[in-house]
Amino acid sequence: MRLPPFLYLAPRTEKEAVEMLSRYRGKVGIVAGGTDMVNRLRQRLVSPAYVMSLKGVEHFRGIESRKGCIVISAGTTLREVGESEAVSGTFTALAEAAGLVAAPPIRNVATIGGNLLQNTRCLFYNQSELVRRAASPCLKEGGETCVAVKGGRRCSSVYQGDMAPPLIAFGAEAVLRKASGRRRVPVADLFSGDGRHPFAIEEDELLTEIRLPLPKGTFASSYRKLRMRSGLDYPLASSAIFLSLSKKGVIDRARLVIGAAGPAPLSVTGGAALLTGVRPEEADPEGAAGQAFREAGAIDNLLLPGAYRRKMVKVVARRAVEAALVGLRGVGA
Amino acid sequence: MRGKAEKRSISLSVNGQVFAVSTYAHRTLLEVLREDLGLTGAKESCGEGACGTCTVLLDGLPVRSCLLLAVEAEGKAITTIEGLASGPRLHPLQDAFVEHHAIQCGFCTPGMILTAKALLDRTPHPTEEEIRRALSGNICRCTGYAKIVEAVKAASQVEP
Numbered sequence: 001m002r003l004p005p006f007l008y009l010a011p012r013t014e015k016e017a018v019e020m021l022s023r024y025r026g027k028v029g030i031v032a033g034g035t036d037m038v039n040r041l042r043q044r045l046v047s048p049a050y051v052m053s054l055k056g057v058e059h060f061r062g063i064e065s066r067k068g069c070i071v072i073s074a075g076t077t078l079r080e081v082g083e084s085e086a087v088s089g090t091f092t093a094l095a096e097a098a099g100l101v102a103a104p105p106i107r108n109v110a111t112i113g114g115n116l117l118q119n120t121r122c123l124f125y126n127q128s129e130l131v132r133r134a135a136s137p138c139l140k141e142g143g144e145t146c147v148a149v150k151g152g153r154r155c156s157s158v159y160q161g162d163m164a165p166p167l168i169a170f171g172a173e174a175v176l177r178k179a180s181g182r183r184r185v186p187v188a189d190l191f192s193g194d195g196r197h198p199f200a201i202e203e204d205e206l207l208t209e210i211r212l213p214l215p216k217g218t219f220a221s222s223y224r225k226l227r228m229r230s231g232l233d234y235p236l237a238s239s240a241i242f243l244s245l246s247k248k249g250v251i252d253r254a255r256l257v258i259g260a261a262g263p264a265p266l267s268v269t270g271g272a273a274l275l276t277g278v279r280p281e282e283a284d285p286e287g288a289a290g291q292a293f294r295e296a297g298a299i300d301n302l303l304l305p306g307a308y309r310r311k312m313v314k315v316v317a318r319r320a321v322e323a324a325l326v327g328l329r330g331v332g333a
Numbered sequence: 334m335r336g337k338a339e340k341r342s343i344s345l346s347v348n349g350q351v352f353a354v355s356t357y358a359h360r361t362l363l364e365v366l367r368e369d370l371g372l373t374g375a376k377e378s379c380g381e382g383a384c385g386t387c388t389v390l391l392d393g394l395p396v397r398s399c400l401l402l403a404v405e406a407e408g409k410a411i412t413t414i415e416g417l418a419s420g421p422r423l424h425p426l427q428d429a430f431v432e433h434h435a436i437q438c439g440f441c442t443p444g445m446i447l448t449a450k451a452l453l454d455r456t457p458h459p460t461e462e463e464i465r466r467a468l469s470g471n472i473c474r475c476t477g478y479a480k481i482v483e484a485v486k487a488a489s490q491v492e493p
Binding site for chain 1: 401492
């Protein structure tokens with residue numbers, strides 16, 4: 001299947017890029033690595049008049065340590081994120097997640113920004129035009145009702161990015177730039193929760209950086225995911241956890257996030273609360289994972305049934321928590 | 334108002350040779366390699382980045398040429414399977430694939446060999462686990478992978 005024709009934009013600077021987004025507002029598809037967008041173009045899920053490539057944008061790639069944080073430019077490839085010592089030395093869950101995205105050749109070009117802002121997916125939506133035409137258009141395609149939940153009025157397409165859960169667990173912020181200025185928002189707030197339009201980002205805004213605050217003291221993190229083939233594939237259930245210890249050896253901060261269980265990654269606050277205020281050896285991973293199970297929303301719209309995926313959310317959450325608890329003990333807590 | 338897509342003149346460096354190509358921006362590198370340059374070693378199978386038969390090396394790293402716009406490959410060193418042999422002499426990986434019967438229908442072979450080359454260039458003596466991990470994005474429906482892993486291991490033991 002060929003790609004639809006488009007006009008190609010190749011800005012050299014961020015300033016040029018945001019000016020183009022402003023000038024052609026709503027008509028631009030953005031390609032960073034292209035591994036997601038090219039397929040969306042091919043399946044005619046989008047047919048933008050313009051495609052803007054970020055490959056040639058200066059200073060759009062790289063990982064930098066700054067005061068109190070590390071900054072990952074949005075065009076940094078997942079391979080670079082996964083292999084960076086600045087990342088793996090501190091942000092274990094993020095390095096683990098980067099190393100588990102798709103397959104190695106995809107990670108050589110796919111970027112952290114593209115992964116974070118990948119659109120939600122659904123078995124009934126991510127199909128060729130031919131297959132989609134066999135049914136009435138779903139909500140995400142601009143139709144009146146959901147195809148996965150017959151007659152449903154809410155789009156339950158699934159956010160399957162691997163980067164978002166660990167980024168949220170680490171309290172990361174995204175830097176969004178547009179022609180008139182820039183703003184910093186917590187990564188969790190990038191998501192609208194609506195499967196049709198999953199991001200709370202303006203059409204003329206460009207994600208330029210991700211800022212990860214350096215955790216203090218003793219901490220550990222982990223990421224686990226379920227997928228059909230361990231060599232490829234999007235997560236069908238995923239979980240990231242961040243834990244830190246007080247000087248008294250008690251867990252004083254826990255952030256548990258699950259992915260692939262709805263149109264946005266979900267912070268499992270109930271699960272995190274269960275892990276807080278106890279010593280690592282007294283923590284209850286099963287209980288925290290049970291909260292993840294209760295909060296996960298999953299319907300039959302991916303390769304595995306929703307009921308099974310919810311059960312697996314519990315499994316990956318428990319494994320992530322257990323790995324982070326081992327990590328806490330491993331650093332002499 | 335949708336403007337009319339225009340052809341762009343680009344130069345692609347493929348297997349050490351520079352080609353001037355005039356192409357639309359919506360064409361993939363795979364299409365240009367196969368249709369404009371006659372380099373049919375890279376194959377299209379799934380056409381969505383899942384299988385790895387379209388693998389080429391971009392600055393030494395394996396990438397999916399079906400997911401890459403040709404215009405995005407300008408300025409990069411592209412290596413296809415056609416660029417591996419030196420005249421009649423096959424690359425040690427190609428020899429090893431023949432020797433170890435790592436080829437059946439052959440459709441995945443260019444992608445497998447290029448991915449393995451990128452691995453051996455970075456890690457000359459990989460463990461079996463490293464080989465399997467590196468090849469994890471390339472699908473073979475014939476061999477069951479064992480012969481392919483054996484071939485890569487054997488090639489890693491050949492002194493250049």
